[in-house]
Amino acid sequence: MKTLVIVAHPNIEESSWNKSWMKELQKHDDITIHELYKTYPDEKIDVSREQQLIEAHDRIIFQFPLFWYSTPSLLKKWFDSVLLYGWAFGPEGTKTVGKEIGVAISTYGTAESYQATEFNRFTLQEILRPIEALAHFISASYLPHFSLNDTSDVTEERLEKSSLDYVHHVQTVKPVVVK
16 A cells, blocks of 8 residues: 655654654655645645645545644645545546545644543544545545644653554554444
8 A cells, every 4th residue: 555644844843753753654665755845835736746646645644733723724725725626526526536544643732631621622533523524525534543642742762652653553544434
């Protein structure tokens, strides 16, 4: 299975976690890493190029830090620009049928803070619901998300374990079955 990891981090050089994840992913020939902010510093997305990347891969993982309970702005722009009527959805929009879509997310908050009765008031699964809906809308399967919480707690051991766990997740996760 060919996997495309679309990394949307506006300041990747300052991110211990996302850089570590990318470094571990680069060791695997079946995984392509595509950095949106590096590729499009002017935010002018080459739609044709992006669509070709999607078509060439079976599994697409969106990797990003949680920004105000959502994606970084360039990733939202990517969704709007690339997943077009007639290509990803609509009567002729079949290019994403059968693809698998997932999310790898890092948060500053602790895992416990993402609960209904805690500080953030919602679970990460609830916060990521729009991407799950997007996957359904374009006839792709949705994968359970991978998350790393409490990113302020950086240790070499935690970086290494998280990076290995992330690669394992990317390579083995199965789609969510909706009943």
